[in-house]
Amino acid sequence: MNAIPQLFFDAMSLGGIYAMAALGIALIFGVMKLVNFAHGEYIAFCVFALIVPSTDAVAVMFIGKAPAIVLIPILLLVGAAVAVASEFFVFRHMRRATPVAMMISSFALGFVIQNTLLLVYGSRPKAISLWPELNKPVSIIGASIPLLQIIVILTTLIVVVALALLLKKTRIGLEMRAAAENFTMARLLGVRANVVITGAFALSGALAAAVALIMVTQTGVADVRMGGQIMLVAFIATVIGGLGSLPGAVAAGFLIGAASVILQGFLPLEARPFRDAFLYTLVIVVLLLRPDGLFTSNSTKPRV
Template sequence: MEIALQQIINALSLGGIYALLALGLAVVFSIIRLINFAHGEIMTVGGYGIFAGLVMGVPIPAAVLMGIALSIIVAVGMERIAFRPMRGSSVTSLLITSFAVSEILKVLFQNGISARPKPISLPPSLSGTLNIGPLTVGIVPLISICVTLVAVSGITWFLRRTTMGLAMRAAAEDFTMLRLLGVRANTVVASAFALSGLLAGIAAVVWTAQRGSVDPLMGFFPVLKAFIATVLGGLGSLPGAVIGGFVVGAVEVFSQAFLPDSLAPYRDAIVLSVVIAILVVRPNGLIPAARSDRS
């Protein structure tokens, strides 16, 4: 029982990171039909921003804010430079553009910074554990869970209670009609990228806190898992992206914890098999997106 509870906490911690990244992917996809595979590099930029802040000697909270701000700036700049000129192009063209941006940023990281991991030192107070009844829980996983819950709650409030949030939800339903009503498309799309950058920056904070380092490929595998979570939840569905993230995290953690050693090398294949099995039963995802077809 204690082991199961421990793994549930680990699953919530890892699934929260996938949920944040999947939500960022879903926000952009729901509006302009773009799966932004450069989203992982936005997360990596946030990690390097934290590293740069710590190297400059700023306090950790300021370094964290620096990393998140840098992720937002890069996300908005990416939309303006790379994706806005491609708006209206085919899904294939947008996909190729996102891969190209991803590879360009990886090369810049590797040659402009370093191909090796850069360590990020945490205060000793964050490296300890807490005893909760019979459980011994790391402080960083608990912080990760709390940060994820606060971030998802904040994004939900933004989308439901603010003018721009309502405009983004309306754009996800019918972008053409929204433009006919006089809402500026560029503002809505840029805001969606800024929101995805914010989520990637928060994910970078949590991920680097758990890993203790940042490297050029830091965001690749988390965003790949987040994409799987987005498809599992229902492509373009924001609640589905969050639920899909937690499901993928749970399957990954529990398969790692309880699989026999002989099957450990097949963990990722087992995770994908579970996802495929769910999609066979629910081909549109756990919570299909409700939207109108549009070009």
């Protein structure tokens, strides 16, 4: 048993989850300056889409019964559909609203989704066993780590690379980057606003679904409140990374994952329940030193 590689893999896999959630938030912020508080509830929604709607304590698999090769694309589509629907019903009508008004309406939307889940599935957390064989440990360079952690790290890398290729090499990616830089100007030059925004929401929702799959496999629990904690961390990652900067969001996600694992490993035992308090204090300190985030994109600063 080797402690340092163990910590390293823990930090990387936790950071990978945070980075993917942060990417989902940063994508939408980049395109339409919306701080999407409903993102955590997209994750919870995808988790509950796996099981049959009922308030019983025992979860019965619904989509979750399908083999992985069918399940993964279906769940990604579910995530994309929820996000696109929320854009269609709520945010499309707020194109002219201030960023603050949009932020509050996304907060309200998240609250509506969460309470709908509570109504349908009940408030008790449910045990779900999805792909339990992935939690079996394998040993690499002296550390024994669950196979899932390696899959998470690889998935994150693939997602980040795929997203980078999509943004750099395709037409929709080019349009998204143009829209993130200067939305009005991009529209004047023929970028189709609705296509770009719908595309960003669909990508963001699919990322939420990926996070949901990983979290369910890792924890084996479906809880209505599971979106809140990860959403908060993801937000903080987008702020630390510099609002609207995608590489910044990924880097900050990994950074927070690492900080959280290190605090868990090295804090004295009686201080451990307060780990999150230390983590958030650290975040505020970082923001004080770099108020615009670690990686600032030029477009977020107001022009005078």
